[in-house]
Amino acid sequence: MATKKRRAADRDGASPSRLSNLSYQILGVLLREPRSGYDIVKELHSFRPAKTSQVYPTLAELEEEGFVTSVDVDQKGRPNKRVYSVTETGKAILLSWVGSEPEPPTQRDDFLTMIYSSWMKKPTEVVAMFERRLVYFDKLVESFERSAAELRADFPQEIQDMSNWHFSRYLLVLRRLESNRHEANWCRSVIVMLRERMKD
Amino acid sequence: MATKKRRAADRDGASPSRLSNLSYQILGVLLREPRSGYDIVKELHSFRPAKTSQVYPTLAELEEEGFVTSVDVDQKGRPNKRVYSVTETGKAILLSWVGSEPEPPTQRDDFLTMIYSSWMKKPTEVVAMFERRLVYFDKLVESFERSAAELRADFPQEIQDMSNWHFSRYLLVLRRLESNRHEANWCRSVIVMLRERMKD
DNA sequence: GAATCCATGTAATTGGTTACATGATTCA
DNA sequence: TGAATCATGTAACCAATTACATGGATTC
Numbered sequence: 001m002a003t004k005k006r007r008a009a010d011r012d013g014a015s016p017s018r019l020s021n022l023s024y025q026i027l028g029v030l031l032r033e034p035r036s037g038y039d040i041v042k043e044l045h046s047f048r049p050a051k052t053s054q055v056y057p058t059l060a061e062l063e064e065e066g067f068v069t070s071v072d073v074d075q076k077g078r079p080n081k082r083v084y085s086v087t088e089t090g091k092a093i094l095l096s097w098v099g100s101e102p103e104p105p106t107q108r109d110d111f112l113t114m115i116y117s118s119w120m121k122k123p124t125e126v127v128a129m130f131e132r133r134l135v136y137f138d139k140l141v142e143s144f145e146r147s148a149a150e151l152r153a154d155f156p157q158e159i160q161d162m163s164n165w166h167f168s169r170y171l172l173v174l175r176r177l178e179s180n181r182h183e184a185n186w187c188r189s190v191i192v193m194l195r196e197r198m199k200d
Numbered sequence: 201m202a203t204k205k206r207r208a209a210d211r212d213g214a215s216p217s218r219l220s221n222l223s224y225q226i227l228g229v230l231l232r233e234p235r236s237g238y239d240i241v242k243e244l245h246s247f248r249p250a251k252t253s254q255v256y257p258t259l260a261e262l263e264e265e266g267f268v269t270s271v272d273v274d275q276k277g278r279p280n281k282r283v284y285s286v287t288e289t290g291k292a293i294l295l296s297w298v299g300s301e302p303e304p305p306t307q308r309d310d311f312l313t314m315i316y317s318s319w320m321k322k323p324t325e326v327v328a329m330f331e332r333r334l335v336y337f338d339k340l341v342e343s344f345e346r347s348a349a350e351l352r353a354d355f356p357q358e359i360q361d362m363s364n365w366h367f368s369r370y371l372l373v374l375r376r377l378e379s380n381r382h383e384a385n386w387c388r389s390v391i392v393m394l395r396e397r398m399k400d
Numbered sequence: 401g402a403a404t405c406c407a408t409g410t411a412a413t414t415g416g417t418t419a420c421a422t423g424a425t426t427c428a
Numbered sequence: 429t430g431a432a433t434c435a436t437g438t439a440a441c442c443a444a445t446t447a448c449a450t451g452g453a454t455t456c
Contacts, residue, residue: 056436
């Protein structure tokens, strides 16, 4: 009868209609293949970062509600681990969420907040800000180019098959590659524009 | 001597080295021109959304720490308001933050989490998801096109002047316009690609 | 008569980060 | 000897949303 911790919607006996984005994300990871909490954090690292301190409690909740199950796996030479997999109910609520109306995307970006007040700064300093930003995004572009190339080399067939999870994976890597490239190009165009204007 | 509420870093007498992103954003708004809390929420609406329940307490903190001051303004026919402006210290900490190393940007997007598991869905449903997404971004593009056109019409000189705040404003509107356009184009290209693949 | 705008806030909850805690193994 | 990897968590805090509370004026 141990009822550890439950959210408000749960306490009154009603099951929560919507899980958190992270819960759905974790279900999605486990639907591809069973993993430990530690492995989930690594998998999410580049796509949808989350700390262990958030992932472990979320896994416990998902298990309590019957959306995932776990088995303890003994290992030699390294710590034992607990490997989670999705249940049928877990799969069902994930797939009914996928395709529903998504919340509008949100972004937090200190740089843009800085640019908001950049009119108070010296033009040369503003150019320097964009140059640092450009370096940052060029590095990201490079790393996603490498990821994309790896996927093409390692899973040439899989990434062509819409019902294989490598297909979704490749699609999302390409999107990140392109949007980082776009961000870098914006920086380049602004730098040129600012330099033009500074001549006058 | 009323010390209402203070954050941890403050209680030991040390002043907080970094304010929250929202605090800097609010200082940036007030540096352009003095406003009420209500007006700040409206100004931030399209650029960096924040609710009144977050803005009012933040304004109170900023005032307590001496970064903004306020005057009560009596109005007839509508509720009275409190108009905030930035102090010299407030301006100083904002401008020392602008140009410092920004935190890496973060984004939360349900749609991408859905696409992560879309390989389990029927191809026609995936296409439908992208089509709804495309409609959403096309609308955004339209609205930012209108904003940009308005700025060009209303402030033709100001948006050319790097030290005028309308310049920063116009720069950020153009960026949003372009990135939404890019997002829409990505949807279009994926839809074409998926339809191609569905023929086989 | 209902909805929206103006205007300011508090309380409760969720989402997410930082810091803390532990401990074996491998690699430079 | 010191750092990194594997592995799982708790406690405290900060950031942000949702819901609640109030109330006059204007617009449909």
